[in-house]
Amino acid sequence: MVVITRKSGETVRIAETSLVAGKVVPPAPARRRGPSATFPELARATARAWQPVESEPLGEWTLRAAAGFTRRANSALPLGDPGLPVPDALTRVREWYAARKLPAYIQTATGAEGTQELLGAALDRHGWRREVSAEVRIAALAPIGDLDSDISGVRLSRTLDDAWLRRYQRFGEPNPAVRPVLGSGPSVWFASVAGTGEVPAAIGRCVVDGRWAGFMAVEVDPALRRQGLATTVMTALARQALDEGASAAWLQVEADNDGARALYDGMGFAVHHHYHHYRWAEA
Structure with a gap:
């Protein structure tokens, strides 16, 4: 079974026997109104605006905890190399959150240059399950x-x-x-x-x-x-x-919140990328 991740973050499973050919397609440059922004710049700005009570580096990943208040403040933020093979890094993430009696979450992103489609596919293969997705939108202020x-x-x-x-x-x-x-x-x-x-x-x-x-x-x-x-x-x-x-604005809105999305459309906000929270699915 082959797992394909669409730019929205949705995963699709295809039987290998039905696969003729395939390749990894990098995200297309975003076409949007408003300010330009790289994914790393925006990801770090959004993280600084919602900081955990406790954090610890894991290579270039950050483990974050705040007594369970919101997934954003209680998830690993993987912006770079964890300094370990991915399976070992995932084990470390699970152990860190277990020690705090919290569910293990990892926040990933898709849909822009430099986002983490491959990591999302790896999480899916290793038994992590996506619980929620949201849009990160930007606009001129x-x-x-x-x-x-x-x-x-x-x-x-x-x-x-x-x-x-x-x-x-x-x-x-x-x-x-x-x-x-x-x-x-x-x-x-x-x-x-x-x-x-x-x-x-x-x-x-x-x-x-x-x-x-x-x-x-x-x-x-x-x-x-x-x-x-x-x-x-x-x-x-x-x-x-x-x-x-x-001079620039950003916000996050869950993908199924149609009322808020319509409001932000009218203000000029356009989607920059999507983010997703994956939770370790204990056996």
Whole structure:
């Protein structure tokens, strides 16, 4: 059985007996609007914006842990050579996470020059299974800041307060890693729009890092969606990032989130690459 990885990251199995010929096809150069970016540059910027509580190098890979809060902060980031044969590196990853009583995850990427199609195929062969995929999108920052949106009701803060967390839906039980992870990054801003009670109507997070502004945790009260609140939050954050010298924007959106993808299409965001989290499938 031969495993083929498409540029989206999807794997397809084909019986060897039906295979006539084949070759490895490198990713095509991306055609997109907005800023140019290499995969390594963007991968490192996104990692700096969502940092773990604990990390350890494995060659040029990074093992990351944050008490299980999000896959991004609890997965190995393989940006280069692990310094070991891949099977041995995968064993080391499994042991590292087992010692912390966490599932073993590896984050890979596909669809751009320098991404990790071959590593994804190797993970599939060695018993790892992909659990979730997302798009990494980029755009010029100035058009987002120039959107015709009234930002007078948006509060920007360096501080992550309890009200903001009450709107944030990405964790259930209290976790000591939530605040350190959300507060990590070169220049972090939290945005909120007041609601009718103690829970904000909308929130967002932005990390400014050199030319990049990364947008995360944009959430709106379900009863108030489709009223422009997400756009308002992102516009306010974009203007702050522009003031700090950023010129390009990135964000991550799960591939099945059609509503968010449509919103970001309208703002000029285009797909740069896809990322995937593989989990070790214990026997």
